[in-house]
Amino acid sequence: xxxxxxxxxxxxxxxxxIARLSKGIRVSRRTILGIxxxxxxxxxxxxxxxxxxxxxxxxxxxxxxxxxxEQIGARALTVNLSxxxxxxxxxxxxxxxxxxxxxxxxxxxxxxxxxxxxAAREASTDIVGGNVTRARExxxxxxxxxxxxxxxxxxxxxxxxxxxxVTGTLxxxxxxxxxxxxxxxxxKDRAARKFxxxxxxxxxxRLYAGERLASLQPTPAAIDVSDGLMQDLGHILERSxxxxxxxxxxxxxxxxxxxxxxxxxxxxxxGGEDYELIFCVQPGHxxxxxxxxxxxxxxxIGTIVRGKRLKVIGASAPIAAGWDxxxxxx
Amino acid sequence: xxxxxxxxxxxxxxxxxIARLSKGIRVSRRTILGIxxxxxxxxxxxxxxxxxxxxxxxxxxxxxxxxxxEQIGARALTVNLSxxxxxxxxxxxxxxxxxxxxxxxxxxxxxxxxxxxxAAREASTDIVGGNVTRARExxxxxxxxxxxxxxxxxxxxxxxxxxxxVTGTLxxxxxxxxxxxxxxxxxKDRAARKFxxxxxxxxxxRLYAGERLASLQPTPAAIDVSDGLMQDLGHILERSxxxxxxxxxxxxxxxxxxxxxxxxxxxxxxGGEDYELIFCVQPGHxxxxxxxxxxxxxxxIGTIVRGKRLKVIGASAPIAAGWDxxxxxx
Numbered sequence: 013x014x015x016x017x018x019x020x021x022x023x024x025x026x027x028x029x030i031a032r033l034s035k036g037i038r039v040s041r042r043t044i045l046g047i048x049x050x051x052x053x054x055x056x057x058x059x060x061x062x063x064x065x066x067x068x069x070x071x072x073x074x075x076x077x078x079x080x081x082e083q084i085g086a087r088a089l090t091v092n093l094s095x096x097x098x099x100x101x102x103x104x105x106x107x108x109x110x111x112x113x114x115x116x117x118x119x120x121x122x123x124x125x126x127x128x129x130x131a132a133r134e135a136s137t138d139i140v141g142g143n144v145t146r147a148r149e150x151x152x153x154x155x156x157x158x159x160x161x162x163x164x165x166x167x168x169x170x171x172x173x174x175x176x177x178v179t180g181t182l183x184x185x186x187x188x189x190x191x192x193x194x195x196x197x198x199x200k201d202r203a204a205r206k207f208x209x210x211x212x213x214x215x216x217x218r219l220y221a222g223e224r225l226a227s228l229q230p231t232p233a234a235i236d237v238s239d240g241l242m243q244d245l246g247h248i249l250e251r252s253x254x255x256x257x258x259x260x261x262x263x264x265x266x267x268x269x270x271x272x273x274x275x276x277x278x279x280x281x282x283g284g285e286d287y288e289l290i291f292c293v294q295p296g297h298x299x300x301x302x303x304x305x306x307x308x309x310x311x312x313i314g315t316i317v318r319g320k321r322l323k324v325i326g327a328s329a330p331i332a333a334g335w336d337x338x339x340x341x342x
Numbered sequence: 343x344x345x346x347x348x349x350x351x352x353x354x355x356x357x358x359x360i361a362r363l364s365k366g367i368r369v370s371r372r373t374i375l376g377i378x379x380x381x382x383x384x385x386x387x388x389x390x391x392x393x394x395x396x397x398x399x400x401x402x403x404x405x406x407x408x409x410x411x412e413q414i415g416a417r418a419l420t421v422n423l424s425x426x427x428x429x430x431x432x433x434x435x436x437x438x439x440x441x442x443x444x445x446x447x448x449x450x451x452x453x454x455x456x457x458x459x460x461a462a463r464e465a466s467t468d469i470v471g472g473n474v475t476r477a478r479e480x481x482x483x484x485x486x487x488x489x490x491x492x493x494x495x496x497x498x499x500x501x502x503x504x505x506x507x508v509t510g511t512l513x514x515x516x517x518x519x520x521x522x523x524x525x526x527x528x529x530k531d532r533a534a535r536k537f538x539x540x541x542x543x544x545x546x547x548r549l550y551a552g553e554r555l556a557s558l559q560p561t562p563a564a565i566d567v568s569d570g571l572m573q574d575l576g577h578i579l580e581r582s583x584x585x586x587x588x589x590x591x592x593x594x595x596x597x598x599x600x601x602x603x604x605x606x607x608x609x610x611x612x613g614g615e616d617y618e619l620i621f622c623v624q625p626g627h628x629x630x631x632x633x634x635x636x637x638x639x640x641x642x643i644g645t646i647v648r649g650k651r652l653k654v655i656g657a658s659a660p661i662a663a664g665w666d667x668x669x670x671x672x
Contacts, residue, residue: 044390048581049497050425050565051392051488060374061391062381063470065437065485069477095380107395109439109483140393147399148479153439155395155485158381167379235380251378 026144032118033110033125039138042104052140054105059161064095067153070113076150078192079213081123085152086131086214088124091238092156093135093217094287098236100165100226101158103219106132107141109153116150124152135219165226165291169233170252174292174316177299179218179308181266182241186283187273188212204268211266215287221306225291234291240282241313245290246322255319261326264311281324292316356474362448363440363455369468372434382470384435389491394425397483400443406480408522409543411453415482416461416544418454421568422486423465423547424617428566430495430556431488433549436462437471439483446480454482465549495556495621499563500582504622504646507629509548509638511596512571516613517603518542534598541596545617551636555621564621570612575620576652585649591656594641611654622646 030047039046045053068074068088076084089106096103108128112121132139137156188208190196199205218236225232233252235244241263249256263280265273273279302310360377369376375383398404398418406414419436426433438458442451462469467486518538520526529535548566555562563582565574571593579586595603595610603609632640 045494045496050428051394051431051494053429053490053494054391054393056387056390060386061384061487063384063435063437063485063487064381065439065471065473065483067439067441067473067475067483069441069475071478072476098380099383101381105393107393107485109395109397109485111397111399111481141395143395143397145397145399146402147481148401149477151441151477151481153395153397153483155393155437155439157391157393157487160383164375164381164383166375 029112029121029144030142033121034142037129037139039140040136043138043140046138046140047142052105052107054140057104057159059159060164062096062099062101062158062160062164063155064092065153065155066091066095067151070150075192076120081120082127082130083213085124085127088152088154089128089131089137090215090217090287092154093219094236094238096156096158097217097219097222098165098234098289099160100222100234101160102223103135103137103156103158105138105140106154106156108139109143109145111145111147111151113147113149135217160226162226163231165222165232165234167233167235167248168251169231170248170254170292170316172254172316172318173295174233175295175297175312176245176256176258176290176292176314176316177302177310177312178241178264178288178290179221179306179310180286180288181264181269182237182286182288183269183280183283184208184211184266185215185285186279187269189285199272201271204271207266207268208272212285215285217287218289218308221289221308224306225289228293230294232291232293234289237284237286237288237290239284241280241290242282242322248290248292249320249322255317255321256314256323257317258314258322258324259326260324262311262313264309359442359451359474360472363451364472367459367469369470370466373468373470376468376470377472382435382437384470387434387489389489392426392429392431392488392490392494393485394422395483395485396421396425397481400480405522406450411450412457412460413543415454415457418482418484419458419461419465419467420545420547420617422484423549424566424568426486426488427547427549427552428495428564428619429490430552430564431490432553433465433467433486433488435468435470436484436486438469439473439475441475441477441481443477443479465547490556492556493561495552495562495564497563497565497578498581499561500578500584500622500646502584502646502648503625504563505625505627505642506575506586506588506620506622506644506646507632507640507642508571508594508618508620509551509636509640510616510618511594511599512567512616512618513599513610513613514538514541514596515545515615516609517599519615529602531601534601537596537598538602542615545615547617548619548638551619551638554636555619558623560624562621562623564619567614567616567618567620569614571610571620572612572652578620578622579650579652585647585651586644586653587647588644588652588654589656590654592641592643594639
């Protein structure tokens with residue numbers, strides 16, 4: 013075991029840290045044994061198990077100066093919850109690996125865990141295991157389990173003729189991130205600025221919408237928007253062996269987006285971190301009916317077609333690109 | 343998405359990397375959907391679920407110069423498999439988070455994944471999800487699921503009068519690590535040196551022994567030796583609210599250990615990374631019968647007693663310490 017050196021110069025062991033961070037964690041009756049043994053023990057799930065892992069790395073995905081430690085902790089879970097939402101499942105339990113560098117104060121770690129605990133509680137998810145290690149940079153890696161009692165929404169289920177919908181609005185988080193990272197000048201419209209920065213710092217996983225979507229017949233294809241509409245829709249196209257036509261004029265953007273970007277749809281098309289859901293359903297669902305069902309505004313943005321191209325029409329400047337070209341831009 | 347720069351200067355996207363590393367991964371029929379969607383989908387397990395996470399970080403847990411990338415990949419899974427072994431379960435599926443720094447070649451990553459795939463195959467464990475991220479140092483974080491159809495072996499199950507056993511030999515890996523890290527002079531006895539270095543680089547999870555142990559009635563208390571006998575036995579004592587007396591003269595050490603360390607038991611008592619099992623059972627089990635049952639040599643090293651102290655007797659220099667004092671040494 014090695015010592016971690018806090019901001020105050022005080023050293024603490026990895027054991028002391030995990031004990032400190034585990035305080036106040038409550039678990040549901042699904043969890044037979046939580047933190048404190050070699051493994052957690054979980055009751056037999058009701059349906060199939062969903063399993064995913066994601067990581068937030070300092071200087072790649074977040075900066076401690078951008079917001080509060082609580083926001084980082086919550087976000088680390090939310091990016092995983094969003095993967096469960098995209099398949100229509102219900103999150104159940106997670107394990108957390110925290111890599112800590114020298115110079116991080118115990119109160120920062122407390123804050124990260126406070127945000128994590130709160131996000132877990134809101135999503136009825138148990139934190140059942142934790143590991144702390146030393147590293148050169150701070151990172152939080154969470155593996156999350158979910159359960160699903162029906163067919164999951166998969167990326168490979170899109171069929172020609174399906175209509176493509178998206179929840180909420182796109183591109184806000186990408187602008188917020190660019191403002192925080194100093195990549196674009198802080199806009200004068202403070203309300204708009206606040207809105208997009210909030211969208212980046214406090215993403216919401218569309219768990220309710222995902223569960224409601226998965227109950228449609230036939231089961232929709234779906235994915236969450238983590239890397240941007242073009243890229244993430246591209247994953248559906250690749251896995252389903254189909255193409256798509258997107259009508260840029262139908263892509264939902266917020267009033268703040270309009271105020272900051274005007275008609276420039278670049279961030280709505282390619283910006284990530286929104287954690288909205290893209291889904292493909294057979295024709296016959298109106299935007300209004302789906303919005304009521306999912307309890308969030310949804311917009312129809314295009315159609316699944318034969319072929320392998322993702323074509324964008326209706327933008328002021330026409331955009332057309334195969335998703336694989338976009339993909340290789342990384 | 344951001345680009346990773348390989349050793350050759352060639353950049354590759356995180357998507358390209360995950361696609362490359364996922365090639366050649368086969369899964370069992372327990373896995374309904376593996377790598378390639380938002381989550382993996384797993385069939386309903388037969389019993390309760392075990393869930394654990396662990397991480398290997400470059401410069402903290404390994405150095406690329408010490409061995410092969412295959413060994414690092416295998417080790418990253420083995421440290422998790424050992425946690426399943428310590429509870430008596432059977433590993434089923436894992437998800438892998440790979441953090442990659444600039445300057446790591448694609449062939450190094452291929453090697454890590456090759457070792458990981460091989461270790462997973464040998465343990466009948468499916469690799470069902472992967473995430474790749476940029477970072478300042480290389481690390482591999484794996485979350486592992488297992489299943490168990492009977493009561494798990496827990497740390498809190500030790501009772502006064504129980505006899506304490508350990509599988510295999512202790513302290514080898516700690517010496518091997520110190521040789522690799524340049525903390526002790528490379529010994530002249532090359533066979534002994536090779537043996538202890540191998541024990542560090544190629545640890546084995548005691549999965550068969552764990553499963554066989556868990557079928558004993560009453561279910562033993564158990565833990566794996568990741569941080570050293572004193573520390574890990576200390577976890578059993580803390581969780582069970584008991585003390586222990588260890589007879590140092592009975593602690594099993596290898597011929598290589600004797601050749602390199604003579605009568606100095608420090609590494610056998612406090613050195614980690616052996617991934618042997620410590621377990622506590624009611625009296626009546628002989629070393630010979632248990633060794634046959636578990637298919638590995640086991641030795642009785644002491645007894646669980648009332649109180650809260652971990653007392654070591656029979657060493658050439660008497661050692662007595664509360665486990666909590668040892669613990670705070672970190």
